[in-house]
Amino acid sequence: MYSPVILLAEDDPIIALDLMENLEQFPFQVVELDGPEELSAANSAYQPSLIILNYRYSEGPNGMELARSLLAQSSAKILCVTGAGRAEVESESTPDSRLHVLYKPFSRAQLQSCLKACCNATA
Amino acid sequence: MKRNLTFILLLFFSGSLFSQKSEADSLYRLGYEKGVAGDWDGATSVLLRGLSLAEKENNAKLLCGIYFQLGKISANTNNYDAVLQNINKGIPQCQACKDTSGWSRIELLKGVYYLKFKKLDSALVQFQLSQNLFMALKDTMAAVGVLAKMGNAYEMAGDYVQAEKCYLPYYDATLNQPNSYAHMNANIFLAANYCYQEKPDKAKFHNDKLLQLSQALNAKFEYSNGLRYAALIEYHKKNFEAAYKAMTRYADFYQDSLIPEQQIKQVEAVKAEYETEKKDAQIRLQEEQLNTERLRFWALLGGLGLALLAGIGLMVLIIKLRKRNKEKEYLIKEIHHRVKNNLQILSSLLHLQSRQITDDTALDAVREGQNRVDAMGLIHQKLYMGDHVAKVEMKDYLQHFGQNMLESFGVEEGNIHMEYDVEPMYLDVDTAIPLGLIINELVTNSLKYAFRNKQPADQPNTIRIRLHKDAKNLLHLEVADNGTGQSAEPSGGTGFGSNLIKMLSKKLKGHMEVQQSAAGYATRISFERAIVD
Secondary structure, three states: OOOOEEEEEOOOHHHHHHHHHHHOOOOOEEEEOOOHHHHHHHHHHHOOOEEEEEOOOOOOOOHHHHHHHHHHHOOOEEEEEEOOOHHHHHHHOOOOOOEEEEEOOOOHHHHHHHHHHHHHHHO | OHHHHHHHHHHHHHHHHHHHHHHHHHHHHHHHHHHHOOOHHHHHHHHHHHHHHHHHHOOHHHHHHHHHHHHHHHHHOOOHHHHHHHHHHHHHHHHHOOOHHHHHHHHHHHHHHHHHOOOHHHHHHHHHHHHHHHHHOOOHHHHHHHHHHHHHHHHHOOOHHHHHHHHHHHHHHHOOOOOOHHHHHHHHHHHHHHHHOOOHHHHHHHHHHHHHHHHHOOOHHHHHHHHHHHHHHHHHOOOHHHHHHHHHHHHHHHHHOOOOHHHHHHHHHHHHHHHHHHHHHHHHHHHHHHHHHHHHHHHHHHHHHHHHHHHHHHHHHHHHHHHHHHHHHHHHHHHHHHHHHHHHHHHHHHHHHHOOOOOHHHHHHHHHHHHHHHHHHHHHHHHHHOOOOOEEEHHHHHHHHHHHHHHHOOOOOOOEEEEEEEOOOEEEHHHHHHHHHHHHHHHHHHHHHHOOOOOOOOOOEEEEEEEEEOOOOEEEEEEEEOOOOOOOOOOOOOOHHHHHHHHHHHHOOEEEEEEEEOOEEEEEEEEEEEOOO
16 A cells, blocks of 8 residues: 655654654554665655755754655655754745745644644645 | 667567566456456456466466455355355465465465354364465554454354454554545444443444444445444443434445446345245245145045945944844854744654543643643743744733633633633743743633533623733732632642742742632732833
């Protein structure tokens, strides 16, 4: 049975694990990537419904630039998980209804709320 | 016949000789006369022609005389270089022909030369030498005449007493020529000398004679000097009115009289000198002004340059400071970022661990821990998001916190309401975090125990959070529920939460009151620590 795909490119393994466990409640296939550099290829390959990435990676590309690029390439939603401040993120982001931001440290409630908003609509 | 021829020949040659001798001598005499008449140029021309003839004749006596006359003319025309030249050429000629008279005159002229240039000691030496020569010639009059020059030298040196000693013999010697220029000059010398010595009576005696003689001899220059001395004499006598009148007569005479050409020339020379000096002074002043302006210009330029440099320096400093501030801001952002990241990792760890725990007590403990981390995490989330980087807006924070708590405890919608009575206020991190943890513990207690076993009632289950500050900026917190008044497990529980509340309250210098009843449980804490907004 075909399941919609969620690509996960969170560079912190603990947070990535936490996110994956929270995503289990949703009827999605979660594909965890090794790094943001795989996103473009994975996006082409999987045609995901949701892409979860970081606003800033310790190495590699700028997350927001990646997000803009992916928004242009596909119809997937983007969830940007970040420890940066709202002002900083909003100054760099492009207004797009498909772009969601989850600010760390998020509570269970905030995470659930955000995932529901991204996945339910997607589903 | 032979005698007649001899006589004729003698007459011829003697006549020719006489005529040759007479020509040089005639020229000398003519030059002398022209000099006396004041025709200096004519005199000089004639004398120079006579000089060439006298040189051919090797006539030392005539040469001595001609050089003396030329020297006198040079002195009268103020050509003192020529004076010295003529003197130095004349003296050897006089010595050669043993013309003591000419020699004495030339030495006298040399003294006059030194007097002109105020070489008074040299002048006196020359005058003494000249006087000795005149005395040797037994020319008493000439010797006494030298005394007048010596008197002039002493007067120039300011030794009026010694000058008087020189003038008096000269005066006495001229008494036998009472109407002569010499006697008039003697009176001039003494009138002036006694004026300098402030002996008005003696000065008047000689000045009256001066005025009389100068009028008789039509010597206007000497007469005008007499008028001037008359004014001085009255002044020394302290007859100031008479002195003024005398000076007025002098000024009128000076203006109205025919001033000798020499005086006119002197006046014009002085005037020219004055005008030149005035122009030079103007030029100097203009140059000074120009220099001052230049200095001002360069000072202004320098000042502007310094100001520009200072401005540039200030700009560079401002840019550096701004850059430093930006770097600091960036660092602070980075620190916040990492803190929030770490808090997220902590929260995620606790959540992940809680999924492995089956024991309810342990699970509760982990979840409570997770809630505490979430409470702190929310502070940091709100901390960075606000305009005030280091402060948290409590009303917004508590509303989000309350929602999170309800969802964390899985409270169904509508089962428990959160009410907020929070005054808008900003709290710094050091206050917000312990306060947030206190509120977390109190709300946790209410969520866990307040509504357990509560009978359904008309009033919905409510947890109210109140946060206000008073006039002294002291903070007042109240967390109250309308539950059963239970705040903990009947068995007492670990009490960790209560201890935490007490410790954190103590940190904030808070005083706690508890109101517990069947209508609910309320905790009120008043913090003495002033809130900085």
